[in-house]
Amino acid sequence: MTIGPSRTIGPSRIRVDACPGALQVHQAADGGLARIRVPGGALTAAQLRAVGAAARELGDGAVELTSRGNLQLRGLPPDAGRELGGRLAEAGLLPSETHERVRNLLASVLSGRAGGLLDVRPWVTEFDAALCAEPALAALPGRYLAAFDDGRGDVAGLGADVGLLALDDRTVALLLAGVDSGVRTAPDGAVGLALAATRAFLRERAAQGGTAWRLAELTDGPARVAERVDGAPVGTRVEVPAEPRTRPIGAVRQDDGRTALAAVVPLGRLTVAHLALLADLAAEIQLTPWRGVVVSDLADGSAAALLAEAGLVLDPASAWTRVTACAGLPGCAKSRADVRADATAAVVTRSLPAGGARQHWAGCERRCGRPGGAVVDVVATGSGYRIDEPAD
Ligand code: SF4
Known part of the structure; x- marks a missing residue:
């Protein structure tokens, strides 16, 4: 099975992820x-x-x-x-001390309340409880992310390792590293499928040395994880909605x-x-x-x-709908500026760079917290800010 572009090798992780928890x-x-x-x-x-x-x-x-x-x-x-x-x-x-850092789960906003093809809120409850109940899943990296999209396309494109996307009220697609795997299930099998894919990620990760933080870092990760999810029917693959603007x-x-x-x-x-x-x-x-x-x-x-x-x-x-920033000073010692204060001043004085386009302010090149999609980077240099416009 081939899913998306083949990756030959992911970044070599020489340390365990250090994501903070409670x-x-x-x-x-x-x-x-x-x-x-x-x-x-x-x-x-x-x-x-x-x-x-x-x-x-x-x-x-x-x-x-x-x-x-x-x-x-x-x-x-x-x-x-x-x-x-x-x-x-x-x-x-904090339902589980052992699993607290791996409970990263996005769900469609307003699901079950307005719009969407079905209500993913029960999936969230069920998946989280099952995750916490399975000791082996505490070994997931703290960067691991699941996303359950009720068909409106608001979280499917956010780069989760394992995702569920409702295609209609009876059919759910399994997404792996943001790509449609072709694997399908009915809504009542969706949580089981996401859990099976999560276990398959851990098995494939172990087979590839056990150091990857994300499914996309595995060599041919989506295809190999899909092969490990047994017995599911395969449908025609769909384009996954991009992160909404x-x-x-x-x-x-x-x-x-x-x-x-x-x-x-x-x-x-x-x-x-x-x-x-x-x-x-x-x-x-x-x-x-x-x-x-x-x-x-x-x-x-x-x-x-x-x-x-x-x-x-x-x-x-409001300009605030288009401006994000990393922690910057004083929270981050790597930062070259108090980016939050500077971004706030630019919003208040209506002097945002790049004509007020969607932009992310960062205190250094790491650009932590940068949203996906087309974003102008406003990066502190120590003597001001450099404006990096997205490539067309
Ligand atoms: S982008 Fe740089 S300055 Fe900002 S939080 Fe990350 S490491 Fe710190």
């Missing part, structure tokens, strides 16, 4: 950094309050959103892992007549006050992989004014 706190320039996995991005009001309390009492008072719909706390004391882990476990945010923002009418409010969080940084406001507004919110939040199941859109007043962005024309 218990495995990474030491950054501004203190400890912990990452809290939020499968499918779904958080209850009680969980928002628990995270807010942890940020206020243990960290620097803010919570960052990551491009995988997870959360990060910064400025933690070096030994914060135990205390934070206990709080998160109590809030239901526009996302829901503002008020969205749900299928049940209620309202969801989709907001961008400037530079992905939520304050404790934001968390409290979100918890007051809804029983559950969803974090998005584009550093936003969705407040669902509202009677109407009147809460939009409160969110906007708090600094969240519901205007599709």
Whole structure:
């Protein structure tokens, strides 16, 4: 079986990935950094309050959103892992100490509420529980990513190792490293298929030396993993939707007549006050992989004014919908500038480079957190910024 372009060899990984977790706190320039996995991005009001309390009492008072719909706390004391882990476990945010770093799971935003071919939320719950229940899957790299797309095409193109894409309400495609494998299942077999592909990734990874962090790093990874997924029928392959250029923002009418409010969080940084406001507004919110939040199941859109007043962005024309940044100074010692402060100043003074095009500000060449697709890079040089326009 051949899937997509053949890769001869992936990057040679000589160390185990060091992705931070809630218990495995990474030491950054501004203190400890912990990452809290939020499968499918779904958080209850009680969980928002628990995270807010942890940020206020243990960290620097803010919570960052990551491009995988997870959360990060910064400025933690070096030994914060135990205390934070206990709080998160109590809030239901740490169901497994052994598997916490591998629970990276994206799901279509608004699935089951507005649009989409089916509701992927039950898949998220089922996959996460099965992942945590299988000891061998704790060996997955912390970079491993799954994505469940309900057919709207919002997360299928985000480069997950294993993905599910609904093709209609009875047919689901298995994606491997963002490419259609041709393997199909009915919706009730989708989670089992994603788990089978996950186990197959681990087996193929072991066969190739056991050092790869991502499925795409394996030699002919998608084809070889597909061969290890037994007994599934093979269909005509489809083009996987690219990362969408526009996302829901503002008020969205749900299928049940209620309202969801989709907001961008400037530079992905939520304050404790934001968390409290979100918890007051809804029983559950969803974090998005584009550093936003969705407040669902509202009677109407009147809460939009409160969110906007708090600094969240519901205007599709806002420059904040097009600007992202890495941590920069003071959080990252490698940074040549306080990129967040500089990007904020450029937004506020309407002086964004490249005519305000979609852009990512970074403190060094690594360009951490860079979104996919056509993005202008604004890279700190130590004596200003270099603007790298995307190739046509
Ligand atoms: S891009 Fe460079 S400066 Fe920014 S967070 Fe990554 S390593 Fe640090």
